[in-house]
Amino acid sequence: MAIQMDWTELHPEYKWKILLKQKRFALWALYSSIGSMMLGFDFGVAGTATAFPAFQKQFGIPFPSQPSGYLVPARYQSGWFGASTGGMIIGDLITGQLLDIIGRKHIILIGSLITGAGVAMQVASNEWRLFLAGRLISAIGFAGVYIESPVWIGENCRPELRGFFLCLMNGSIVLGQFLLSLIAQGTSKIHGKWSYETIIVLQFFFIVLLLLLYPFYPESPYYLLKKGRPEEARQALNRIHGTGDRALIDAEMKRIEDAIATSEKIQQAAATKGPLLLQCWQGTNLKRTIIAILPAAGQQLIGAAFVLGYVTYFLSLIGVARYFTVSVILYVVMLLSNLSAFFFIETAGRRRFLVSGITVLTFVLLLMGIMGCFASKGTLWFSVVCIFIWAIVYQATIGAIGFAFGSEISTLPLRPTVQSLIGLTQGAVAWVIGFVTPYMINPDAGNLGAKVGFVFFGLGVPLCIAFYFLIPETRGLSFDDMDYLFNKKVSCRRFQSVMKEQREEDILNVRGKRENLKGESAIVTSETEGGITRLV
Structure with a gap:
């Protein structure tokens, strides 16, 4: 049965009915989020491949204490991760400019072809330098497809469902990571180079899917x-x-x-204020830009690059026997946790999830670091439990909501530019964290083990403070509402209460005007009936 409603008005109370009406939009939103899936899959490729004995033998150096007899040096791992995140930064910057020149659709074609070239280089590589170059090229490509999605969704989504559909971004990333862990679990039983090359070759699946549906998008x-x-x-x-x-x-x-x-x-x-990129850092836009990029930076500083990029390899280093199986279970848990955010983002709001999430994550990392100071089987498994708790909380809060939240904050003219800045920030911070992580956990370097939790706890404390004072509640607010609140320099902690007061005042003003009109009408009628034609 067709839903009959006035589409010119917003109906947040009917968001689930509207969602049923938006099936076609949902399918196109899912298609646009394949770039996020590619990012999630690729993000863990190097870290997961490093856990394979055949990969260690192909790209590593002799290291007798390792079960395979080989170890991939920390500098190789840092280089690969740095190339991937560096490519994402380049792709974000280029895409931010091209979105308004060639449109949203054609970014998918260009990004897919560039990604395909990079993946082909990785498949053909027999030494670490060509593998590094391939990761750089592929990241430039899928970064474009990744950034296109929130712009397309944010522009064309019904406002009642904006938060829900923007959550697809992180949900797709987690799905890509889950697929990677599942495939890695299966190929771990293969001997030889196809144990790790299979997960690299399967990246072509995303590219083929994008290209097949591109003409119809x-x-x-x-x-x-x-x-x-x-x-x-x-x-x-x-x-x-x-x-x-x-x-x-x-x-x-x-x-x-x-x-x-x-x-x-x-x-x-704002025409006299210079280029759009410069305007992002002027006046009230400065605060809005900082708020938009804060969750993206927070995702990496609280440990996303470590857990999501190196968890399989890390589990093997700390002595977990069936590390591929444990990583699959971890990603299943993360996927389920992330799905819960789809239902709560439009009911519980953004601020509550982000502030409480970053606080709990910081505390869990402290516990993990403390347990890393003790060497026993019990503390080993407590560290694994900490990783699972971290993953559940992360995916239900800052992981799911962070990117969607950043997409809401900027003004309409600056949205594509701010979106590219969010991607740039995420890539830059991930590059730093991903670069130093191998030096922290590798046996030939820091060999911190679970004590790495102390590092991310130290980064989490200032994030907790920043989130508390800077993260506003944007649930149910239109872009006009946010413009009003930022221009009035309202405290981010008072957005909802101020808007509630403003709406109540508007209702009283409207009622007052109606009462005045009724009173004037009554006076005119009375005077007319009384024959006082002078006042009629």
């Missing part, structure tokens, strides 16, 4: 309307939502046109 109606192509924008909306509800298409055309008009007014007002 609708360009963003927001982009088409901004470029003065309304007929193409309407056709794109028909492809996104279907042709069964004309009122929905008309309402979406109007909503996007109004958003563009508002965006252009802001751009005209």
Whole structure:
């Protein structure tokens, strides 16, 4: 049965019914999030491959204390991770400029082809330098596809479902990581180079899927309307939502046109302030940009690059016998935990999850570090439990909500630029953490074991303070609401209470005006009936 409602109005109370109506949009959003899946899969490729004896023999050096007799040096691992995150930074910067030049759709084609070239180089590599170059090239490509997704979703999603669909970003990343761990568990039984090369070759699956559906993928109606192509924008909306509800298409055309008009007014007002990248750091935009990139930086500083990139290898180093199996279980738990955020982001809100999440994660890392000071089988498994608790809390809070939250904060004209800055920040911080992690955990370097928890605990404490004072609650707020609150310099901790007061005041003002109009009407009627024609 078709849902009958006024699409020109927002209906947050009907978000689940609207979600059922948005099946076609959901499928296209899932397609656009394949880039996130690629990122999640690739993020762990080098760290997972390093746990394979055949990979250690191919790329490592003799190291008798290791079960395989070989060890991949920390400098190789740091180089690979650095190349991957460096490629992401380059891809983010390029994509941030191209999104408004060639559109959203064509980024997918270009990114897929570049990623394919990089993966081919990794497959063909027999020494660490070519493998490094391949990781750099592939990261440039999938970074573009990854950044395109939140821009396309944020522009074309119904406001009632914005947080839900933006959660697809991290959900897809976790799904990619889960697939990697599952495949690695299966290929660990293979002897020889195909034990690790299989997980590299299977990255072509994402590329083929992107290229097969690319011709049918609708360009963003927001982009088409901004470029003065309304007929193409309407056709794109028909492809996104279907042709069964004309009122929905008309309402979406109007909503996007109004958003563009508002965006252009802001751009005209800021025309003298320089390039968009510079405007991100001016006036109230400075605070908004810092808030947008803070969760992305926090994800890496609290240990994401360590746990998500090196957990399989780390488990093997600390003595877990069936480390591939444990990593599969870990990613299943993370996937389930991440799915819970889909339902809570629009009900429980953003601030509560982010502030409480970063606090619990910091405490868990402290416990893990303390347990790392003791050498026993019991403390080993307590460390594993800490990793599981960390993963559950991370995926339900900052992991799931962080990227979606950052996509909401910026003004409309700066959204693509801020989105690229979020990706840039995430990549840059991940590069630093990923670069030093092998030196912290490798037997030929720091060999910290579970004491690595102390490092991330030290980084987590200032994050807890920053999150408490800077993270606002954006649930149920429109972009106009956020513009008002930031321009009024309202404390981030008071966003909801101030907007509630403002709305109550608006309601009282409207009622007051109605009462005045009724009173004036009554006076006019009375005077007319009394024959006082002078006042009529």
